Amino acid sequence: MTITARKRRRSGASPRDREVNANRIPQMPWRQPRNPYPAMKILSDDQVEAIHDASMRVLEELGIELMSAEARALFRAAGADVDEATGVVRIDRALLAELISTAPSEFTLTSRNPAKRLVFGGDHMAFGMVAGPPSVHDRINGRRSGNLPDFENFTRLAHHFNAIHIIGNQVCAPMELPANSRHLDTYNANLTLSDLCFHTTSIGKGRAMDGIRMMAISRGMTLEQMAEDPGVTTIISVNSPRRFDGEMAEGLIAMSSSGQAVAVTPFTLMGAMTPVTLAAGLTQQNAEALFGIALTQLARKGAPVFYGSYTSNVDMRSGAPAFGTPENAKANIASGQLARRYGVPYRASPTNASNAADAQAAYETEMALWACMLGHANLHYHAAGWLEGGLCASFEKLVLDVEMLQHKMAFLEPIEVNEGELAFEAMKEVPTGGHFFGSPHTMERYETAFYQPLVSNWANHENWELAGAKDATMRATEIWQTALDEYEQPPMDAAIREELDAYIAKRKEEIGSGEP
Amino acid sequence: MTITARKRRRSGASPRDREVNANRIPQMPWRQPRNPYPAMKILSDDQVEAIHDASMRVLEELGIELMSAEARALFRAAGADVDEATGVVRIDRALLAELISTAPSEFTLTSRNPAKRLVFGGDHMAFGMVAGPPSVHDRINGRRSGNLPDFENFTRLAHHFNAIHIIGNQVCAPMELPANSRHLDTYNANLTLSDLCFHTTSIGKGRAMDGIRMMAISRGMTLEQMAEDPGVTTIISVNSPRRFDGEMAEGLIAMSSSGQAVAVTPFTLMGAMTPVTLAAGLTQQNAEALFGIALTQLARKGAPVFYGSYTSNVDMRSGAPAFGTPENAKANIASGQLARRYGVPYRASPTNASNAADAQAAYETEMALWACMLGHANLHYHAAGWLEGGLCASFEKLVLDVEMLQHKMAFLEPIEVNEGELAFEAMKEVPTGGHFFGSPHTMERYETAFYQPLVSNWANHENWELAGAKDATMRATEIWQTALDEYEQPPMDAAIREELDAYIAKRKEEIGSGEP
Helix, strand or coil: CCHHHCCCCCCCCCHHHHHHHHCCCCCCCCCCCECCCCCCCCCCHHHHHHHHHHHHHHHHHHCEEECCHHHHHHHHHHCCEEECCCCEEECCHHHHHHHHCCCCCCEEECCCCHHHCEEECCCECEEEECCCCCEEEECCCEEEECCHHHHHHHHHHHHHCCCCCEECCCCCCCCCCCCCCHHHHHHHHHHHHCCCEEEECCCCHHHHHHHHHHHHHHHCCCHHHHHHCCCEEEEEEECCCCEECHHHHHHHHHHHHCCCEEEEEECCEECCCECCCHHHHHHHHHHHHHHHHHHHHHHCCCCCEEEECCCEEECCCCCCECCCCHHHHHHHHHHHHHHHHHCCCEEECCCCCCCCCCHHHHHHHHHHHHHHHHCCCCEEEEEECEEHHHCEEEHHHHHHHHHHHHHHHHHCCCCCCCHHHHCHHHHHHCCCCCCCCCCHHHHHHHHHHCCCCCCCCCCCHHHHHHCCCCCHHHHHHHHHHHHHHHCCCCCCCHHHHHHHHHHHHHHHHHHCCCCC | CCHHHCCCCCCCCCHHHHHHHHCCCCCCCCCCCECCCCCCCCCCHHHHHHHHHHHHHHHHHHCEEECCHHHHHHHHHHCCEEECCCCEEECCHHHHHHHHCCCCCCEEECCCCHHHCEEECCCECEEEECCCCCEEEECCCEEEECCHHHHHHHHHHHHHCCCCCEECCCCCCCCCCCCCCHHHHHHHHHHHHCCCEEEECCCCHHHHHHHHHHHHHHHCCCHHHHHHCCCEEEEEEECCCCEECHHHHHHHHHHHHCCCEEEEEECCEECCCECCCHHHHHHHHHHHHHHHHHHHHHHCCCCCEEEECCCEEECCCCCCECCCCHHHHHHHHHHHHHHHHCCCCEEECCCCCCCCCCHHHHHHHHHHHHHHHHCCCCEEEEEECEEHHHCEEEHHHHHHHHHHHHHHHHHCCCCCCCHHHHCHHHHHHCCCCCCCCCCHHHHHHHHHHCCCCCCCCCCCHHHHHHCCCCCHHHHHHHHHHHHHHHCCCCCCCHHHHHHHHHHHHHHHHHHCCCCC
């Protein structure tokens, strides 16, 4: 049985369905978490300023190669020093400060379901799906190329699990579809199988505009209305060191000029794309990110934008990228200090470099995730399903990630201290050496007192063995299967559905989807 | 092949040995980590005071059942209200504050190797082995009862891995040995196979005194000298709610009156041994811990003592203990706030409740461990090898833990920001879109720039598959085997060795070790 052949849950609630409902996978309700504690600081204020200063020297003296004439024209018009022969743009710190000053410190993204509006900035957090892997894996069907049925199932899971707030740019690439129209199919799946915000593909203007237009259709809005109330975002990577790709720059301009959000994220793997030190990696990241943020504001003042960090290290023996390392954790915290220096919402990624959804995947993810949380990342990108350093989307890892994300959400709920919670009277009633299982204080609260796990199994060894001695990864397989059974497609107005279909058909014709 | 039959590494360095040395397991050098960042606070100052106040009411109005006449006599002499009929001791807040005021805010433990002296208090951290499991597991030999050969191998690994600073109380119980003299065999293994500090067994005075005397012999010191320069510690659990066992109380008195360290740790699993709320769990923990700390100071003013926290929750559906939960993480941080309120070094535990050394074991351990670190735990007890909620010592989990502990040590090394680290000149030399692999700046630093992993595998998928597609747990099996091969027994003076042997022989005769 392939996973795509699994029975969809019937609409209409038969008695059996109701029974299934009562035994649904336990999960926390949908809500956007907030971090009530101060952000951790691992750089002193002086160190932040030293990194800022060095990054300004990078922008002033070395510059960024910007491979788009349109983007260069925007910088030139603003007064930057543009060398058309090399494409290098140099920008002094006063002009840079002026340009980025219009970036908002907080903004919202709203999907077709206003109840799932997301706030970015301040102490708000959102967790996003993995984006971009060419491959897919689960323990039943093994490893294969990304494809639309898997994409659709990942999208169903993103909708089903409340800990996932936003869908990334192609949770896996549907390799069987024509390369220059597949974005239409993935946007369609995002919009019809979930009601979450999602990331557009911004390699060039066309793909970005399709995402914006399709979100606008699903919300029943004009582009002008959506420019004031954005609904999609995108990741703009920088080809570090100091090179800004032309299609990426133009995708950025399309998104920003339409008022949609952009996360400018330098690809700063220390030892490869930056010098081998954290101070230099952060400096280069800062220069490249601020340059991209300036471009968003040149495209449209006040356009929503994230300060993106992806700084980690490579394995210096092999050049392989590493994530969830101590250096990556430090970068995740320090980058938050930098983002807040400029008053721009902060995007980071709780990722790992494991080849399996195993203990390594878990401890590396936790390293990165704790640091993202402590560093007050607003957008936790790639937070669910990421494996193999981003080359594979994993169904089991997605389930493990939901548990890890829910752990953080429960952890961030402050401790209540009041007479009822202090429970002096309950302590008085239980004798020394007794227990509180039957205490009225316990009975009133036990159902919601503690986080109820999704994956963790706390049975004793004998019962665990009797139940098949399944490790966490094996249990995760059962959970994503059950989740797909439980999944219910969010309703969509038939007229909107038709309008979307017509848009996709028209665009496929324009693009010419017969090509390979 | 059983693990105990594995070849010990020869002394004398043949050419082959030197080759082995060059390929030794990568690990960080032995050092005690310090936490340079402020401790996290998740309770407001008012909340800390409310919990303090409620715990004082517990001690004043409800009292603690203290099942040792000797210990009760100490409290009575100090002016506490002692009910001999019930064994309940009530102590008012003024007297309690006076008694605990003599507990030192910092102390040292010194083993037979002065280079491995440990500091407890302030920002100092130490990681300890798991203690107490009745069972043992590894992937080659499966699950079995604790036994001396396994105990010895765990002790070798504790000595070998630099991230482990202290040995707990019986990393596994050697069940084949007579119950009331086996502590002599485990102390002997601790002292001869490692040069680390260790925990004594303090069920009754005799076992505690044997540990103190054997450490004194190994250090060539008198008991009087060691009282001024302690070398062992112990865990004194409280049988929560509000019951202090007689043998534990007398073991505490033996240790404290000998000037050795004690960690008073209430067994406060919320929902079972305390009310179901964090405020109440922390209140009860605080009352019970401070009561035990007061007893240490009654035994000897200035005796070194830890404020111990073990507060976690149970699964309210089954009553099973859970660790590494969001509630446990919050308790680990809040307990640090309480310990620091009283100026007493803080002991906590980065534990988990998994039945396998799998992803659950890793993410639960990380939850608890990050919280221990953020809460400035000084002693991280049970930090290596703990599985099954403490019922099993795992060789693979030990290796995974060493990686997780080293991650924290590397994370806590502050970022350096200076001209060399900012690397502006190196950035200038590398063209846009280039790379830094061959840069002189990289070549000077690459060997030590990043943490080198013990378990993590960052190979690409194809190479990982070619190498056998081993997950982290499978690789951990290879690592502990290699570590046992690499292990070198620390030398011990022959006269001390003889004195230890004679002590053990005499004590076994006194105890009568022929009994079951």
